[in-house]
Amino acid sequence: MTSEQPVPVPITLVSGPLGAGKTTLVNRLLADPGDRRIAVVVNDMGEINVDAELLADQSEEGIVDLSNGCICCRLQDDLVTEITRLAEVREFDYLVVEASGISEPIPIARTLTVGTDEASLPERFTLDTTVSVVDAYGFWKAFDPEESLPDAAPDPERPLTEVLVDQIEFCDVLLLNKCDMVHDDELDAVEGAIRELQPRATVHRTTYSDVDPTAVLETGRFDFEAAQRRQGWKETLAGTENESPGHDSHGHDHGDGRSAADAHGVESLVYRSEDPFHPVRFDAWLDDWDGDVVRAKGFVWVASRPDTVLGVSQAGPTVQAGPIGEWGEDDPATRFVVIGRSLDGVTAQLDDCLVRDGDSVPSADADPFPREANQSP
Numbered sequence: 001m002t003s004e005q006p007v008p009v010p011i012t013l014v015s016g017p018l019g020a021g022k023t024t025l026v027n028r029l030l031a032d033p034g035d036r037r038i039a040v041v042v043n044d045m046g047e048i049n050v051d052a053e054l055l056a057d058q059s060e061e062g063i064v065d066l067s068n069g070c071i072c073c074r075l076q077d078d079l080v081t082e083i084t085r086l087a088e089v090r091e092f093d094y095l096v097v098e099a100s101g102i103s104e105p106i107p108i109a110r111t112l113t114v115g116t117d118e119a120s121l122p123e124r125f126t127l128d129t130t131v132s133v134v135d136a137y138g139f140w141k142a143f144d145p146e147e148s149l150p151d152a153a154p155d156p157e158r159p160l161t162e163v164l165v166d167q168i169e170f171c172d173v174l175l176l177n178k179c180d181m182v183h184d185d186e187l188d189a190v191e192g193a194i195r196e197l198q199p200r201a202t203v204h205r206t207t208y209s210d211v212d213p214t215a216v217l218e219t220g221r222f223d224f225e226a227a228q229r230r231q232g233w234k235e236t237l238a239g240t241e242n243e244s245p246g247h248d249s250h251g252h253d254h255g256d257g258r259s260a261a262d263a264h265g266v267e268s269l270v271y272r273s274e275d276p277f278h279p280v281r282f283d284a285w286l287d288d289w290d291g292d293v294v295r296a297k298g299f300v301w302v303a304s305r306p307d308t309v310l311g312v313s314q315a316g317p318t319v320q321a322g323p324i325g326e327w328g329e330d331d332p333a334t335r336f337v338v339i340g341r342s343l344d345g346v347t348a349q350l351d352d353c354l355v356r357d358g359d360s361v362p363s364a365d366a367d368p369f370p371r372e373a374n375q376s377p
């Protein structure tokens with residue numbers, strides 16, 4: 001008698017820089033899964049996983065939220081543990097893993113194929129496709145168009161450039177997203193540069209990550225052997241093997257034991273307040289992003305809308321803010337994650353936006369919200 005082997009559950013790993021459109025893609029996959037039952041692991045480096053909350057509306061039970069660290073380094077074991085646990089409590093036949101924007105994809109792919117020192121994924125999982133979502137509009141902010149690629153040296157002033165290069169180089173499918181924000185001739189230039197870095201991947205030009213699910217699910221394109229040959233992959237392996245016994249690491253570091261965030265000079269803060277913002281002052285602050293804020297997102301309480309949750313999302317030069325629901329039984333409270341460099345002044349700036357005694361507050365009809373994507377060069 002032959003016992004039937006269970007069909008391995010394929011995994012799609014979604015990487016890409018902060019705010020490129022990864023969650024937008026995952027939401028699309030959840031909304032249009034075909035006959036698949038999709039589960040999702042979503043990783044955010046902030047203490048609050050806003051992405052998980054935004055996804056939760058669509059498919060609460062199959063979402064696993066890994067926050068406050070990144071799954072390429074500190075949370076590697078947690079990634080394995082959570083996927084294993086998810087498989088025990090829920091039936092699904094496809095797994096999508098959304099990495100945080102500063103995660104390097106190679107160590108995650110390694111975890112998803114060979115596991116960590118501490119744990120390995122059950123054999124019933126197989127890494128099927130690695131996808132990178134790249135922001136076409138923000139691309140030249142990381143690369144100097146005057147430099148020839150791929151020899152352009154990483155610019156120390158742009159610490160995420162190296163991660164972006166990894167994300168571009170290490171993928172089977174690349175979504176060149178936010179095409180609505182870039183002229184066609186510029187898109188050709190961006191795609192040309194990407195091709196220099198990544199000749200192998202299939203590139204799709206997308207707006208709001210709108211791609212046929214079959215382009216990113218069950219492509220069977222992840223090639224373990226090819227991935228192993230890659231320099232970055234080897235470095236990751238070597239880093240693990242050279243660790244001394246008892247070294248308290250998760251198998252990967254960023255060259256000197258620092259976390260991904262430290263290595264790239266990125267920090268995150270969570271701004272919380274149980275007092276509302278003055279809508280006009282907060283709106284003015286949104287107009288005046290400090291260049292060092294790479295990404296900000298969260299749930300905001302403005303005094304002009306006592307019952308309304310204002311969703312705010314900034315990625316590079318794009319800022320969106322509008323009602324996304326009601327506070328309901330929850331006490332209104334702002335929870336706002338800011339990611340960037342030199343964030344020392346941000347908390348004080350946001351404190352300045354809170355309503356003060358004697359302020360006159362406009363009604364919801366007269367406040368600046370919703371504000372649609374606001375782009376400034």
Ligand SMILES: Nc1nc2c(ncn2[C@@H]2O[C@H](COP(=O)(O)OP(=O)(O)OP(=O)(O)O)[C@@H](O)[C@H]2O)c(=O)[nH]1
Pocket residue numbers: 016017018019020021022023024025051100101133177178179180181206207208209295313314315318320373
């Ligand atoms: N104009 C425009 N905006 C987009 C597009 N795709 C996504 N966005 C917006 O960009 C912002 C960031 O999108 P997300 O999908 O949250 O990006 P992300 O990569 O998951 O972000 P992180 O998890 O912070 O790294 C949101 O406000 C999206 O609505 C696009 O093609 N065009």
